[in-house]
Amino acid sequence: MTNQQSDVLLSLDEVAALSRAALLRQGLAEAHVEAVTATIVAGERDGCASHGIYRLLVCADTLKTGKVAKDAIPVVDDRAGGVVRVNAKGGFAQLAFQRGLPLLVEKAKRNGIAALAINDCVHFAALWPEIEAVVAEGLVAFAFTPSHAWVAPAGGTKPLLGTNPIAFGWPRPGPYPFVFDFATSAVARGEIELHRRAGKAIPEGWGIDAEGRSTTDPAAAMAGAMLTFGGHKGSALSIMVELIAGPLIGDLTSAESIALDAGAKASPIGGELILAIDPAGFLGGEAAQHIDRAETLFDAVVGQGARLPSQRRFEARKRSLAEGVRVPRKLYDDVLALVR
Amino acid sequence: MTNQQSDVLLSLDEVAALSRAALLRQGLAEAHVEAVTATIVAGERDGCASHGIYRLLVCADTLKTGKVAKDAIPVVDDRAGGVVRVNAKGGFAQLAFQRGLPLLVEKAKRNGIAALAINDCVHFAALWPEIEAVVAEGLVAFAFTPSHAWVAPAGGTKPLLGTNPIAFGWPRPGPYPFVFDFATSAVARGEIELHRRAGKAIPEGWGIDAEGRSTTDPAAAMAGAMLTFGGHKGSALSIMVELIAGPLIGDLTSAESIALDAGAKASPIGGELILAIDPAGFLGGEAAQHIDRAETLFDAVVGQGARLPSQRRFEARKRSLAEGVRVPRKLYDDVLALVR
Numbered sequence: 158m159t160n161q162q163s164d165v166l167l168s169l170d171e172v173a174a175l176s177r178a179a180l181l182r183q184g185l186a187e188a189h190v191e192a193v194t195a196t197i198v199a200g201e202r203d204g205c206a207s208h209g210i211y212r213l214l215v216c217a218d219t220l221k222t223g224k225v226a227k228d229a230i231p232v233v234d235d236r237a238g239g240v241v242r243v244n245a246k247g248g249f250a251q252l253a254f255q256r257g258l259p260l261l262v263e264k265a266k267r268n269g270i271a272a273l274a275i276n277d278c279v280h281f282a283a284l285w286p287e288i289e290a291v292v293a294e295g296l297v298a299f300a301f302t303p304s305h306a307w308v309a310p311a312g313g314t315k316p317l318l319g320t321n322p323i324a325f326g327w328p329r330p331g332p333y334p335f336v337f338d339f340a341t342s343a344v345a346r347g348e349i350e351l352h353r354r355a356g357k358a359i360p361e362g363w364g365i366d367a368e369g370r371s372t373t374d375p376a377a378a379m380a381g382a383m384l385t386f387g388g389h390k391g392s393a394l395s396i397m398v399e400l401i402a403g404p405l406i407g408d409l410t411s412a413e414s415i416a417l418d419a420g421a422k423a424s425p426i427g428g429e430l431i432l433a434i435d436p437a438g439f440l441g442g443e444a445a446q447h448i449d450r451a452e453t454l455f456d457a458v459v460g461q462g463a464r465l466p467s468q469r470r471f472e473a474r475k476r477s478l479a480e481g482v483r484v485p486r487k488l489y490d491d492v493l494a495l496v497r
Numbered sequence: 498m499t500n501q502q503s504d505v506l507l508s509l510d511e512v513a514a515l516s517r518a519a520l521l522r523q524g525l526a527e528a529h530v531e532a533v534t535a536t537i538v539a540g541e542r543d544g545c546a547s548h549g550i551y552r553l554l555v556c557a558d559t560l561k562t563g564k565v566a567k568d569a570i571p572v573v574d575d576r577a578g579g580v581v582r583v584n585a586k587g588g589f590a591q592l593a594f595q596r597g598l599p600l601l602v603e604k605a606k607r608n609g610i611a612a613l614a615i616n617d618c619v620h621f622a623a624l625w626p627e628i629e630a631v632v633a634e635g636l637v638a639f640a641f642t643p644s645h646a647w648v649a650p651a652g653g654t655k656p657l658l659g660t661n662p663i664a665f666g667w668p669r670p671g672p673y674p675f676v677f678d679f680a681t682s683a684v685a686r687g688e689i690e691l692h693r694r695a696g697k698a699i700p701e702g703w704g705i706d707a708e709g710r711s712t713t714d715p716a717a718a719m720a721g722a723m724l725t726f727g728g729h730k731g732s733a734l735s736i737m738v739e740l741i742a743g744p745l746i747g748d749l750t751s752a753e754s755i756a757l758d759a760g761a762k763a764s765p766i767g768g769e770l771i772l773a774i775d776p777a778g779f780l781g782g783e784a785a786q787h788i789d790r791a792e793t794l795f796d797a798v799v800g801q802g803a804r805l806p807s808q809r810r811f812e813a814r815k816r817s818l819a820e821g822v823r824v825p826r827k828l829y830d831d832v833l834a835l836v837r
Contacts, residue, residue, distance in 0.1 A: 236609060236778060236779060236781075237607070237608050237609030237610075237775075237778040238578055238579070238607060238608035238609065239578070239579045239608035239609045239610040239611070239778065240608070240609035240610060240778040240779055242779060267577070267578065268577050268578035268579035268580070268608055269576060269577030269578065269579045269580035269612065270577075270579040270580060270610055270611065270612045270772070271579070271610065272609065272610045272774065272778075272779075274779055297740075297741065297745060309801070309803075310798045310801070310803040311803060312802065312803035312804055313798065313801040313802060313803035314801055314802065315801045317794070317797050317798065317801070323734075325733070325737050327737075327740050335736070335740070337730075337733040337737075339730045339733065341730075386727045386728070386730050387726045387727025387728075387730065387731055388726070388727075389679075389806070390677075390679050390681075390726050390727065390731070391727055391730070392803075393665070393677040393679065393806045394663075396675070396794070396798070396806075397665050397667075397677075399794055400637075400667050400675070400791055400794070401637065401774075403790075403791070403794075404776075404787040404788060404790045404791040404794075405637060405774065405776055405779060405787070406779050406780075407779060407780045407783060407787050410790075410793075410794055412793075412794070412797065432610070432772075434612065434741070434745065435577075436744075436745055438576060438577040438579065438580040438612075439576060439580055439582060439612075439614055439745060439746050439747060440746075440747045443747060447744040447745070447747050448744060450743075450744045450750075451739075451740055451743070451744040453750075453752075454657070454736070454739055454740070454743075454744075454750055454752070457657050457752065458650045458653065458657065458736070461649070461650070461653040461654055461655045461657070462652065462653060462654065463649075463650040463651060463652035463653035463732075464652055466729070466733045466736075
């Protein structure tokens with residue numbers, strides 16, 4: 158569909174400018190525009206096509222449903238010694254995260270471990286930008302968020318769980334931390350949708366139809382339920398995400414979020430849980446030498462021909478910072494149309 | 498091999514007495530005998546054949562290698578506000594956990610979140626007994642431990658990672674919490690060993706041979722490497738366990754643990770990380786109503802015919818508490834031989 162000739166070459170500054178223009182035009186308040194733009198630029202920069210400027214179209218659709226508070230001002234609540242909550246007041250998660258981050262870092266460094274709960278936010282992005290922001294402070298980070306009830310538990314037949322990503326980060330010397338961020342569903346929902354559009358069958362194990370039978374028909378799986386990765390183990394992890402980024406922090410499960418959506422097809426509303434651990438809390442002055450010891454593990458992974466998670470993403474980042482990014486003409490035009 | 502006639506029916510008190518006698522006879526100090534016995538009884542009671550009295554044989558073998566400090570006195574180190582470390586001094590993990598638990602609970606309730614690191618311990622048991630002990634205090638719990646380097650990372654060909662279990666628990670009304678505890682390897686190592694003994698092929702996906710090729714030969718997989726569950730996602734989680742229950746807490750990776758074992762085939766030596774979160778830290782007086790809200794999620798899982806993790810284990814527990822347990826005669830005799 159696209160070829161190099163029909164791609165548009167953009168610098169990252171141009172991506173940012175395009176994102177700002179598109180989001181302002183949708184009526185999003187400036188502080189949110191800046192926070193969301195940082196995520197969009199990061200996604201495009203790292204070669205995550207579905208989390209780059211394409212997401213501006215998703216954002217715009219979600220904003221049109223009226224389900225996002227465009228000028229929400231997040232409220233930071235300093236709870237127990239190790240806990241901070243930020244009420245996003247129905248706005249996008251990014252700004253709420255930015256506002257809560259300094260206190261999370263301060264608490265993690267003071268106590269060795271701390272948690273940040275974001276409540277009542279609209280979530281449409283990957284979790285790795287948040288992970289990387291915490292890890293940049295020298296901390297180990299975890300993040301979890303439910304989504305919409307699209308996924309059946311192992312052994313079940315009906316959608317109940319979200320795609321429920323789990324993300325983790327570990328500081329490394331140099332610019333690139335160890336980071337992973339994956340859905341606990343077998344694949345992203347968008348992947349099934351892409352197969353449907355292309356008229357292609359999906360592999361066994363991605364979804365079941367409305368009667369709970371294994372299916373290779375993407376439309377049947379979208380109407381039925383997605384499956385978790387890794388059978389009952391992935392299912393258990395998905396339920397864990399529901400619990401710790403739902404009721405534990407006083408927020409919605411994926412089933413509650415999709416009920417609230419009531420067919421509007423907006424991005425999921427709910428909570429997000431971020432944990433931060435300071436190696437110095439365990440190890441004091443010896444932390445650095447042990448963090449260095451982890452490099453032996455990473456070297457052994459790469460040394461046997463395996464890849465580290467995010468390796469491809471960091472390679473894309475290096476390229477994008479040097480050369481800019483190529484965006485398909487059609488996508489570029491669609492995003493430009495948001496500005497007009 | 499066994500049938501009901503050749504089984505020995507034991508009360509849980511009898512299991513405990515047998516465990517105590519066997520462990521004392523191996524020269525294990527009394528405080529350790531009590532702590533280990535509680536784990537053995539819990540495993541047998543819950544129908545986990547490989548973690549019940551069978552483990553006394555494994556313990557005895559490990560004790561014979563001289564790799565366990567039989568009379569180690571764990572040292573509790575009150576670190577940062579949210580962190581406690583216990584140095585097990587080369588002894589079994591159970592006693593170290595018991596000694597650290599009160600401070601972990603106190604810190605979690607004061608700060609909302611806390612971490613317990615156990616260092617320099619010998620680990621041979623499941624993690625769920627520790628999870629259940631933390632959850633009994635009304636806390637949400639996570640536990641992680643590396644093991645021996647038997648598992649290849651996704652895309653790799655050589656053993657590097659441990660079977661690296663992840664365990665989680667959530668308090669529920671009534672006697673049975675939500676708990677899972679699983680290896681991040683595709684199966685337990687013992688499962689492959691059982692296939693080897695029975696001369697049965699293993700399914701694709703469990704292991705690779707020494708040349709890194711997929712194999713259905715259990716002996717070839719034992720000599721090559723096990724695989725993680727869930728492809729690159731399970732592999733990422735396994736690496737996470739190495740990091741957070743290894744270098745983060747100043748302890749060994751699975752590769753370092755097996756190098757230290759130097760062929761003695763003792764249980765892995767290293768660390769364990771336990772996290773505890775108090776729902777009241779986020780929610781104060783409203784915590785109980787949100788914890789109750791999680792019951793809707795569990796009801797929806799069970800209501801569609803799926804099982805909750807640990808459901809079978811809790812059913813076995815109910816039975817064992819009422820009727821005692823049945824132990825194969827051969828196993829019973831082998832354990833009795835430890836006492837003589």
